[in-house]
Every structure is written in C-alpha cells, then in structure tokens.
Amino acid sequence: MPRPGRNTYSDQKPPYSYISLTAMAIQSCPEKMLPLSDIYKFIMDRFPYYRENTQRWQNSLRHNLSFNDCFIKIPRRPDQPGKGSFWALHPNCGDMFENGSFLRRRKRFKVGGVQPPDPLVPTKPPDAAHYLQQQQAKLRLSALHAAAHLPQVPSGYNLGSVAPPSGFKHPFAIESIIAREYKMPGGLAAFSATGYPLHNQLTPAWPHVYGSGMMDSAAPISMATGDYSAYGMPLKSICHGGQTLPAIPVPIKATPASMPGLPGLPAHIPAFLANSPQSLSPTSPQTATGQSSPAAPGEPMTASASSGLQAAVAVH
DNA sequence: AGGTGTTTACCGCTCT
DNA sequence: AGAGCGGTAAACACCT
Numbered sequence: 001m002p003r004p005g006r007n008t009y010s011d012q013k014p015p016y017s018y019i020s021l022t023a024m025a026i027q028s029c030p031e032k033m034l035p036l037s038d039i040y041k042f043i044m045d046r047f048p049y050y051r052e053n054t055q056r057w058q059n060s061l062r063h064n065l066s067f068n069d070c071f072i073k074i075p076r077r078p079d080q081p082g083k084g085s086f087w088a089l090h091p092n093c094g095d096m097f098e099n100g101s102f103l104r105r106r107k108r109f110k111v112g113g114v115q116p117p118d119p120l121v122p123t124k125p126p127d128a129a130h131y132l133q134q135q136q137a138k139l140r141l142s143a144l145h146a147a148a149h150l151p152q153v154p155s156g157y158n159l160g161s162v163a164p165p166s167g168f169k170h171p172f173a174i175e176s177i178i179a180r181e182y183k184m185p186g187g188l189a190a191f192s193a194t195g196y197p198l199h200n201q202l203t204p205a206w207p208h209v210y211g212s213g214m215m216d217s218a219a220p221i222s223m224a225t226g227d228y229s230a231y232g233m234p235l236k237s238i239c240h241g242g243q244t245l246p247a248i249p250v251p252i253k254a255t256p257a258s259m260p261g262l263p264g265l266p267a268h269i270p271a272f273l274a275n276s277p278q279s280l281s282p283t284s285p286q287t288a289t290g291q292s293s294p295a296a297p298g299e300p301m302t303a304s305a306s307s308g309l310q311a312a313v314a315v316h
Numbered sequence: 317a318g319g320t321g322t323t324t325a326c327c328g329c330t331c332t
Numbered sequence: 333a334g335a336g337c338g339g340t341a342a343a344c345a346c347c348t
Contacts, residue, residue: 017338036320060339066322073321083348084320104330104337 014047018057018064020102021047022071026089033074033088033132036062069093070109074129088132 016024025042026034034042040058043050050057065071070093074086093109 019338056340059341062321063323063340064338081348083318108337 013049016102017104018061019068019070019105022061022064022087023089026087033086035082035086036065036084039087068109072129072132074133088129090128091131092128 014021021043022039025039026032028042029038039061040054043057043061044054065073065087070090072088072090074088076082076085090109
C-alpha cells in the first residue's frame with residue numbers, strides 16, 4: 001500500500017477503494033447524499049490521480065454504487081430536475097471498514113445481512129431511501145430555519161445547522177479519515193479549533209488532496225460543489241462549495257465539553273486521535289459505534305445520517 | 317448523444 | 333485452497 005505523506009499522490013493512486021472514496025464524497029456533503037456527477041467531482045477535486053482515465057474509474061465507481069448494498073439510490077423529487085438519482089450511504093453501513101483499511105473491507109455490506117439491528121433504521125433499500133429522504137427534508141427545514149435566524153452570519157461562514165456537528169463524525173467523513181491516518185507527530189492531528197484539518201499543516205501529508213491547488217487557502221475542506229437546489233436553496237450557501245469553512249462554527253446542537261488540557265479542540269478529536277492507537281479503525285466500536293459518542297452501539301451510520309436530524313431537532 | 321444505472325464476467329489480491 | 337473483496341471491462345437499457 002502506498003504510504004501517504006512520503007511522496008505525492010498527485011499521479012499515484014490514493015490508498016482508498018472506490019467504496020471509501022464514494023463514501024467520503026457522500027459524507028462530505030451535509031445532505032449526506034450526492035448525485036453521481038458530484039461524486040465524480042469530489043473525487044477529481046481531491047485526487048488528481050482520478051482526473052485521468054475518467055471513463056475507466058467512473059465505470060468502476062458506478063459498478064460499485066449499483067453492486068454494493070451500502071449505497072442506496074434516492075430518486076429525485078419532481079422539483080429536483082437533473083440527471084440521475086442521488087446516492088447516499090445506507091444507514092447501517094458504518095462499520096464496513098472494521099479492519100481499519102480503506103482499501104479493503106472486512107465484510108461486504110449486505111442488506112438483510114448481519115448488520116447491527118437498529119429499529120429506527122430500515123434495512124430494505126427502498127425503505128432506507130425513504131428514511132433518508134425524510135432526514136434530508138428535515139435537514140432542509142433546519143437549514144432554512146437556521147438561515148432565517150442567523151442573518152448576521154458573515155459571508156463565508158457555514159450554517160451551524162448543517163455544519164458537521166462538533167461531536168460525532170462518521171468514519172467516512174473526510175475529516176475523520178484524515179484525522180485517523182495522518183496524525184501529527186505526537187499523536188495530535190493538525191486540526192483547527194473548528195474540527196477541520198489545518199490544511200497548511202496537512203499539505204505535506206496530503207499531497208494527493210491538497211497538493212494540487214484544489215484545496216488551497218480558499219478551500220481547506222471544500223464541500224461538494226454540486227447543485228443542490230433540489231432542496232429548495234442553493235446548498236452552496238450551506239456547504240460553501242469550495243469555500244473556507246467557518247473559523248468559528250455555529251453549533252446548533254450543544255457540543256460536549258472540550259477536552260480539558262486541549263482548549264479549543266472539539267471533544268471528538270481526542271477521542272480518536274490522541275487516544276487512538278495506530279491500529280484503531282475509524283470504524284471501530286470506540287469511534288464509530290458510540291462507545292465514546294452519544295450514538296447507540298451498532299448504529300454508527302445512524303448517528304451520522306441523522307446528524308443533520310439531530311441539528312434539526314435541536315433547532316425545532 | 318451522452319449520462320446514468322444494472323448486470324455479468326474475469327482477474328488479482330488478501331484473508332481465513 | 334477456497335472464499336471474499338476490489339478493480340476493470342463490457343454490454344445493455346433507460347433517461348434527459
């Protein structure tokens with residue numbers, strides 16, 4: 001496996017399978033669902049390797065989307081013009097990469113398989129899609145609500161209701177992946193007080209992500225850049241497609257107390273950085289199934305998929 | 317026409 | 333060794 005941080009990935013294949021890449025893309029968007037074209041865009045933006053031979057890897061990626069039950073297709077609503085459907089992660093697929101490798105899963109996620117039972121999360125794809133659509137609708141409401149109540153939010157600031165909550169982060173969230181694999185010397189990742197990686201410090205370690213100029217000072221972690229008008233408002237205003245994330249997040253949901261001794265660091269950072277052994281998988285129970293998070297064990301994805309819902313509930 | 321989605325097949329690799 | 337996973341190619345159908 002290539003070792004990130006030594007040589008540039010500019011033209012090398014990133015150490016992630018298409019499944020993890022796709023999951024990252026989906027997780028990067030507050031809506032937790034993306035059309036195919038935006039998944040392409042996300043991958044190409046962050047991994048220069050994938051700017052070539054697009055036909056080849058995009059075919060593979062489509063194959064993965066269809067073939068793997070961990071991805072569910074969410075049809076566009078009538079007021080959502082555009083090609084193709086939205087793709088989301090199945091609510092129960094959070095623990096696929098139990099062995100800590102983003103190249104190979106321990107087990108293929110199968111609907112109806114041996115997923116941890118979660119009575120709140122439907123297992124059948126159509127139901128899961130419907131379930132997620134409901135979450136998106138609630139998320140949209142919360143976003144609108146937040147927009148209405150945060151008129152003074154400076155431009156360039158994320159809206160708290162859809163910013164990744166300061167608490168749990170899904171293992172596929174790019175922040176989590178970055179955090180786990182590219183710890184700073186001493187075990188402390190280069191995270192800003194917002195919980196987002198300090199790209200300047202990460203640049204040497206993430207040349208395949210940051211080295212291409214795509215993630216320059218204007219976009220440490222650029223959100224998906226697609227058109228999300230499907231949800232009634234341009235999500236670019238939420239995600240700030242390719243824009244700087246807020247220096248000061250506007251949390252809707254009360255965040256756990258910051259780590260004593262690490263002022264300014266979100267509580268989740270020490271949870272899987274300072275205390276995480278090298279072998280700790282981002283999807284390990286400690287981080288993904290809620291032993292250190294409010295999420296109930298066995299529903300890592302639920303916690304993530306409903307992170308927006310949590311915000312929505314907090315708002316309403 | 318081009319993008320999207322599904323399916324099948326094959327090969328190489330890793331894990332058990 | 334066998335099973336399972338990931339990557340790739342290809343064909344086909346559907347949709348915009």
